[in-house]
Amino acid sequence: MVPLSLTFLILIAIFLYTGYYIREQGMHHAINHRYQGVSTLFQELEKQRIDLMTAVLQYAGQQEDLHKAMLQGDRERLLRIAQPFFSQLKTQHGVTHFYFHGIDSRTFLRLHQPERFGDVVERKTFVTAQQTKNPSAGFELGPLGTYTLRAVVPWYSTSNQLLGYLELGQELDQVLANLKRVTGTEFLIMVDKAYLQRDAWEEGMRMLKREPDWGQFTSQVLINRTTNSFPPSERYLFPSKGNDPHHYNFSDNGKYFQVKAFPLLDAKQRAIGNFVMMVDITEERNRFIMFMLRIGLFTLVLCGALFGFAYRTLGRMDRTLVQVRQDLVGEVEKAEQLNSRLMIEVAERKRAEEDLKSLNQTLERRILDRTRKLESLNSELEGQRRELERAYEDLKVNQSTILHQDKMASIGQLAAGVAHDINNPIGFVTNNLGELEQYLKDISQFIGFQAEMIEKLRPDDKVLELVAAKRKELHIDEAVDDLDDIIQESLEGTRRVQGIVQNLRKFSRIDEDEYELVDIHECLDSTVTISSNELRYKADVIRHYGNLPKIYCYPGQLNQVFMNLLINAAHAMDDYGQIEIATWQQSGSVFIRFVDTGSGISEEVQGRIFEPFFTTKDVGTGTGLGLSIAYDIIQKHAGDIWVDSEPGQGTSFTIRLPARERLEP
Amino acid sequence: MNNDIRILCVDDEPNILSTLQRFFRRDNVQLLLADSAEEAMKLLQEKGPVQIILSDYRMPGMNGVEFLQQVHLLWPQTKGILLSGFADLGAVSSAIDDDSIFRYVRKPWDRNELRGVIDEALSLS
Missing domain, CATH: 3.30.450.20 (PAS domain)
Structure with missing residues (x-):
């Protein structure tokens, strides 16, 4: 309106x-x-x-x-x-x-x-x-x-x-x-x-x-x-x-x-x-005003009439229209509601689908991840197990090595102690023997002098006979002759004791275990001496030493290797055989070879002899560690050890050591 | 060698001491004997310094190196000779380095070697 x-x-x-x-x-x-x-x-x-x-x-x-x-x-x-x-x-x-x-x-x-x-x-x-x-x-x-x-x-x-x-x-x-x-x-x-x-x-x-x-x-x-x-x-x-x-x-x-x-x-x-x-213009104006008033009134009335008519007609129409519009609006609203509900539903469906899809993907990925993780875990576990096994083996070896080295060290210390204890008596015995030798010379000289003097006195035959008889009875001449031998032999004995002690000490230098410049031949000799008890009744030891420089190494450990090889060689002898030790030098390396005439080693066994605890000896006889320790020691020296053997043809072990003539940092 | 020469022998082993006594029997030297480092110190304080000391390494109580080091502090002119069957060269070499030990002679000793060492020590003193 x-x-x-x-x-x-x-x-x-x-x-x-x-x-x-x-x-x-x-x-x-x-x-x-x-x-x-x-x-x-x-x-x-x-x-x-x-x-x-x-x-x-x-x-x-x-x-x-x-x-x-x-x-x-x-x-x-x-x-x-x-x-x-x-x-x-x-x-x-x-x-x-x-x-x-x-x-x-x-x-x-x-x-x-x-x-x-x-x-x-x-x-x-x-x-x-x-x-x-x-x-x-x-x-x-x-x-x-x-x-x-x-x-x-x-x-x-x-x-x-x-x-x-x-x-x-x-x-x-x-x-x-x-x-x-x-x-x-x-x-x-x-x-x-x-x-x-x-x-x-x-x-x-x-x-x-x-x-x-x-x-x-x-x-x-x-x-x-x-x-x-x-x-x-x-x-x-x-x-x-x-x-x-x-x-x-x-x-x-x-x-x-x-x-x-x-x-x-x-x-x-x-x-x-x-x-x-x-x-x-007063008149005119008044007329005009009147005219305008009339016209205005007329217009107003006309408008009012029109207004009324419009109000009635249009009102009715308007009401109808409003009704229709409201109806339409309602319809539209309903349609919109329906539409939005549908949209929401569609969106939800879509989301659900996507969720499902991503869930699926996630699941797949997770399964893959899990599988991969499991696999890696497995392989890790496997690796760990292997490591553990290896560690266990190492531990076993280490323990045995330690035990063994401990044993050797004890032997070394014992040897050192023994050396001192033996050297003292040997010292005075040797010196006393020296004194005795001197004394004997003096006494022999004196006896000769006495005999000369007795001759010069020209005593009767009876006295001479008595003296001669007594000399003969007491075997004085033999004694005098023999005394020198006795002394020399005793001195020889003391020298041998001294040598044994020295070799024992040299061999057991494991206690020192210092990286030092060493004569390999000396090591071999002392080892042979120490092992002679084992070797004596099994084999002759023949040495073919070449010209070797002194090299830097751990002598105690090398001695251990040598002894193991020598003892093994001796044990390989069925009856009585020969052990040949050869050394030579070649292109910056030192080679030591032990060749025996023993029973030899089968190929199968050859592959395992450096394994720890592998032994062909009866239970309780060998530790199965000797060669594995030898292998370790040679490895530690940056060298190699290998075996050549044929059953019935004997065995040869060869050691190669780098000829280090200088102390390297 | 004359009577002015005084040599001290120290060893816990009496047989060694008597052997050494025999070793010097024909030399006109004044020989002192002790069976331990403590005894030796006592002797030195009572009877005065000596030119040469022959000492064992391993003895009950003070060992030979320690003993000779003490002696060197008190009487630097005295030449100490270590006689030992024990091969602990580490301890010995340090003592040799600081002059407290003149020479090291290994047991069992060679008579001529020992005589040479003693002659050398005497010629320097």
């Missing part, structure tokens, strides 16, 4: 405004039109007046008594003759000025002001008539601010002699009054202050019985008017600039006026002020 009402209101407003606008336009045109009419009328009135005044002047100019009076210069007479004429003109035609001017351009007589004369006339109309010798007319702004329509004619005598000039003038009032009467328009005549002098103007106004008010307007003064009503603003009194057709409306004392100003032109065609037209 609101839009409808608004529409109606807007329509009414537009209608009213259009009415107002049309009226304004009409009024504008009307005032312009009126101005045209007034202008034309004004010009016609002016022409009519001018014609009239010119005709009057020409008539007056032909009066010979006037000629005479003028020629005689008789002002009194002229006045007397012309006065009634002027009075008639004044009352009948509104002529207010009557001049007689001389040819010297001075005013000879003013009928309307006879006491003033002799002043020079400079008015345009006069100057024009003087120059053209023809009648001249036009409005002139006088020095007193009077706007006067003047007509001047040259005055000739009957003998065609120029007597002077005749001039008639009438104030604007008359013209305006006529104009007002004919057109029903009020007028205001304004003149620029620039063309006036205040004092003169005020005096002129008072003379015309008007009240002058110089300060009423800023730039102009009011010199004539047909009404007492004034526009409220000064700007209403000025013509609008350019072609602006605008006019102003105002009300004064319950009357409404339309006002428009035009430029006021004088005889010189100068715009000397404003010609303001004021049309009383």
Whole structure:
């Protein structure tokens, strides 16, 4: 309903405004039109007046008594003759000025002001008539601010002699009054202050019985008017600039006026002020208002009717439409709900599917991962198991090695102790034997000396016999002979003991176990000596030593290797055989080979002999460690050990050691 | 060799001491004998310094190296000779390095070797 009402209101407003606008336009045109009419009328009135005044002047100019009076210069007479004429003109035609001017351009007589004369006339109309010798007319702004329509004619005598000039003038009032009467328009005549002098103007106004008010307007003064009503603003009194057709409306004392100003032109065609037209439009306005009210009322009623009709018809339609729309909305909503439910369901399905897919993938991946993990775990476990086994084997070997080395170290220490304990007695025994040898020499010498002395004494045979018998009985000579052997043999014995101790010590140098520069041959010798107990009844040891440098190694450990090989060789002998030890040097390495004539080793066994705990001996006889330890030791020396054998053909073990002649860091 | 020469023999084994006594029997030297390092120190303090000391290494109480080192501090002119059947050369070599032991002779000793060492020691003292 609101839009409808608004529409109606807007329509009414537009209608009213259009009415107002049309009226304004009409009024504008009307005032312009009126101005045209007034202008034309004004010009016609002016022409009519001018014609009239010119005709009057020409008539007056032909009066010979006037000629005479003028020629005689008789002002009194002229006045007397012309006065009634002027009075008639004044009352009948509104002529207010009557001049007689001389040819010297001075005013000879003013009928309307006879006491003033002799002043020079400079008015345009006069100057024009003087120059053209023809009648001249036009409005002139006088020095007193009077706007006067003047007509001047040259005055000739009957003998065609120029007597002077005749001039008639009438104030604007008359013209305006006529104009007002004919057109029903009020007028205001304004003149620029620039063309006036205040004092003169005020005096002129008072003379015309008007009240002058110089300060009423800023730039102009009011010199004539047909009404007492004034526009409220000064700007209403000025013509609008350019072609602006605008006019102003105002009300004064319950009357409404339309006002428009035009430029006021004088005889010189100068715009000397404003010609303001004021049309009383009170009646028209009232009529218009009434008309508008009626029209408005009518429109309102019509609108109301329409409104009502629309309200009823449209309301019904609207209600139906609303109902239908609501129904539709409901349907749409339902459809939307359904749709969104469907969408949700679809999305859920999709998600579920994706979940399932990703779950599947995850599962697969997880299964793969698990499998891989299990596999790696398995292989890890397998590796760990193998490592453990290896570690266990190593441990076993290490333990045995340690035990063995411990044993060897103990032997070494024992040997060292034993060496000391044996060396002490051997020391003094050897030295005592040395002393004894010396003593024996001395004693032998002494016995010889004694025998010599006895010979020299030449005792009887009986004493000699007794001595000889005693010597023989006591085996002195044999003893003396034998004593030296005894001493030498004893010394030999002590030397051998010394050698055994020394070899034992050398062999058991495991306690020192220092990396040192060693003569391999010395090692081999001491080992053979130590092992001689085992070897003696099994084999002959034959040495083929080459030329070897001293090399850096762990001698105690190498001795152990040598002994193991020697003992094994001895044990391999079925009966009695031969063990050959050969050494040589070749391309930076030292080689030691043990060749026996024993039973040999089968190929199967050859592959395992360096394994720890592998033994072919009866349980409890061998540890199965000898060769594995030997292998380890040689490895530790950065060397190699290998076996060549054939069952029944004997065995050879070869050791290669790097010939390190310098201590390497 | 004359009677001014004084030699001290130290060994816990009496047989060694008597053997050494026999060794020097024909030399005109004054021989002092002690069966331990402590006894030897006592002897040296009582009877004054000697030119040469022959000492065993392994003895109850103070060992030969320690003994000779102490002696070297008190009587630097005395030449100490270590006689030992025990081959702990590490301890011995350090003592040789600091001059407290003049020579090391291994047991059983060679008579000529020992005599040479003693002659050398005497010629230096």
